[in-house]
Structures are given as structure tokens and as C-alpha cells.
Amino acid sequence: MKGKIHKDFHGALSVGFEFLDKNFGKKAVEEYLKQFAENIYGWLIKKIKNNGLSELERYWSEIFSEEEGEFEIKRRDNEEIVLKVKKCPAIYHMKEKGYPVYSDFCIQCKVINEVIGNKTCYISKIKYDKKGRCEQKLRKK
Amino acid sequence: MIPAKEFILAYNELFKFLHRKYGKKAVVNFWFYISDNFLKNLDKLVKEKGIAGMAEYWTHTLTEEKAVYTMSVGPDYFEIFMKKCPSVGIMNKRKVKKYPYYCEHCVLYKRIIEKYGFVYKIKFIDKEKGVCKIKIHKKREKNGDNC
Numbered sequence: 001m002k003g004k005i006h007k008d009f010h011g012a013l014s015v016g017f018e019f020l021d022k023n024f025g026k027k028a029v030e031e032y033l034k035q036f037a038e039n040i041y042g043w044l045i046k047k048i049k050n051n052g053l054s055e056l057e058r059y060w061s062e063i064f065s066e067e068e069g070e071f072e073i074k075r076r077d078n079e080e081i082v083l084k085v086k087k088c089p090a091i092y093h094m095k096e097k098g099y100p101v102y103s104d105f106c107i108q109c110k111v112i113n114e115v116i117g118n119k120t121c122y123i124s125k126i127k128y129d130k131k132g133r134c135e136q137k138l139r140k141k
Numbered sequence: 142m143i144p145a146k147e148f149i150l151a152y153n154e155l156f157k158f159l160h161r162k163y164g165k166k167a168v169v170n171f172w173f174y175i176s177d178n179f180l181k182n183l184d185k186l187v188k189e190k191g192i193a194g195m196a197e198y199w200t201h202t203l204t205e206e207k208a209v210y211t212m213s214v215g216p217d218y219f220e221i222f223m224k225k226c227p228s229v230g231i232m233n234k235r236k237v238k239k240y241p242y243y244c245e246h247c248v249l250y251k252r253i254i255e256k257y258g259f260v261y262k263i264k265f266i267d268k269e270k271g272v273c274k275i276k277i278h279k280k281r282e283k284n285g286d287n288c
Binding site: 004005006007008009010011012013015016018019020023024028031032035036039040063064066067069085088089090099100108109112 | 142143144145146147148149150151152154155157158159162163167170171174175178179202204205206235237238
């Protein structure tokens with residue numbers, strides 16, 4: 001049986017970013033996220049290399065659906081994929097529960113997508129408003 | 142977005158990152174920071190309801206995290222026997238390299254619990270399988286009359 005997703009974890013992660021930034025600077029936040037992406041998303045990078053962007057589409061769909069985000073994904077074969085997030089579940093949950101949201105919480109998606117893009121020959125671009133809306137794009141180099 | 146289900150992996154990587162770059166003291170300082178800045182709900186529950194608040198907090202979190210555990214609650218004690226820690230389970234399943242002191246992060250609860258007249262003890266039985274015991278009891282008043 002599937003349990004409920006423990007969304008409070010987003011708040012704990014946000015506090016983690018805040019701790020890093022406060023004590024060691026924003027560069028430490030980025031460096032940490034790079035390490036995280038390289039160590040944890042190897043499986044996804046491998047899948048994208050083998051099967052193309054449909055794997056990233058599947059992964060994004062799964063995580064945003066599970067956490068009841070509002071989003072839309074458009075993919076042009078293996079050329080380009082665009083994720084438009086209208087309601088980021090992490091930011092909305094933290095706001096709803098009154099958790100402090102780290103000022104650049106969205107940097108996680110920027111760094112993670114860059115790592116994935118660099119390792120799979122895609123250029124990553126991201127625009128976000130820090131309020132729970134963003135557009136993430138990966139385009140073939 | 143790092144999904145909530147991958148948070149434990151992010152947490153573990155953060156401990157490893159802090160230790161590698163700044164030493165274990167930075168990791169411990171981070172646990173204290175989490176305790177002071179994130180666990181305000183636990184703080185409020187223990188402050189207002191004591192042991193009943195602890196039961197409320199851990200029933201909620203451990204159920205959502207799908208832990209395998211037993212909980213014993215009495216008028217002046219609270220115990221959790223963790224048979225399968227969900228965090229350790231996730232890391233074992235994903236075959237990630239665990240931060241060697243990962244289990245020690247549960248000391249972050251001690252800082253809150255002991256503020257309100259309780260003694261918090263944790264015994265790690267099997268760190269690889271995620272088995273441990275948390276024992277909390279009311280601090281006994283010292284008898285000053287030497288009877």
C-alpha cells in the first residue's frame with residue numbers, strides 16, 4: 001500500500017539551503033546541489049542517454065503528479081522538452097504550513113537540470129518567479 | 142524539484158557534503174539548526190501536551206514515512222522501538238553510500254525534548270538495518286532530604 005507523501009520534507013530541505021548559505025555562502029548551496037545531482041540522478045542520466053527525453057518526461061510527470069502539482073510538459077521528440085510549472089507543490093506546501101522558504105529555493109532545479117543537461121548533451125534553461133511558477137527547458141546542443 | 146520521496150537522499154548527501162568540506166562539527170551544527178528552526182511543531186506539541194504531544198508527532202511522521210515500529214506510551218515515559226527505519230530503508234534500496242554517522246542525526250530531537258523536563262536516550266541496535274530504540278522519561282526530582 002502506498003503511504004502519504006511526507007511533504008514537510010520540503011521545509012527541512014529549505015532549512016538546509018538556508019544553513020549552507022548563511023554559514024558558507026551561496027556557492028556552497030550550488031556545490032552541494034551539484035554533488036547531490038551527480039550522486040543521485042545517475043540512473044536518470046543513463047536512461048535519458050539510452051532512451052531519450054521521454055525518460056525525463058516520465059520522471060517529471062511522476063513526481064509532480066504524486067505531489068499534486070499543476071504542470072504541463074511539451075516534448076519535441078529528442079530535440080527539446082519544456083516543463084511549465086503553474087503550482088510547485090514544494091513551495092505551496094511550505095507556504096501553506098508556514099515554513100520559511102529559502103530565498104532561492106528554486107536554485108535546486110537550475111543546478112540539477114544543468115547537471116542532467118551537461119551529461120546528456122542538452123542545454124538547460126530555467127525561468128522562475130520564486131513563488132511557485134517556473135519554466136524549465138532542455139534543448140539539444 | 143527534489144521530490145519529498147527523495148529528501149532522505151538529499152539529507153544524506155548534505156551530511157556528507159558538510160563533513161567533507163567543513164568537518165563533523167558543521168554536520169552537528171546543522172542538526173542543531175534543524176532542531177531550532179524546523180522542528181517548531183514538535184516543540185509546540187511537547188510544550189503543550191508533553192508525552193501525548195510526542196505520541197501525536199511521531200504517529201503522524203512515522204505513519205507518513207511508512208516506518209515499521211512499535212510505540213509505548215505511559216504517564217511518564219515514551220518509547221519507540223524502530224524495527225525498520227524508513228530513511229535507512231530508502232538508502233539501502235537505492236544503494237547509496239550512507240553517511241557513516243547518519244543515525245546520529247536523531248539527536249536533534251533531544252535538544253527539544255529535554256527542554257521540557259524529560260530525559261531523551263537513543264540506542265542504535267543495527268545502523269545498517271535501521272533498528273534503534275528511543276527512550277524518553279520524565280526527569281526524576283532529586284530527593285533532597287537524604288531519607
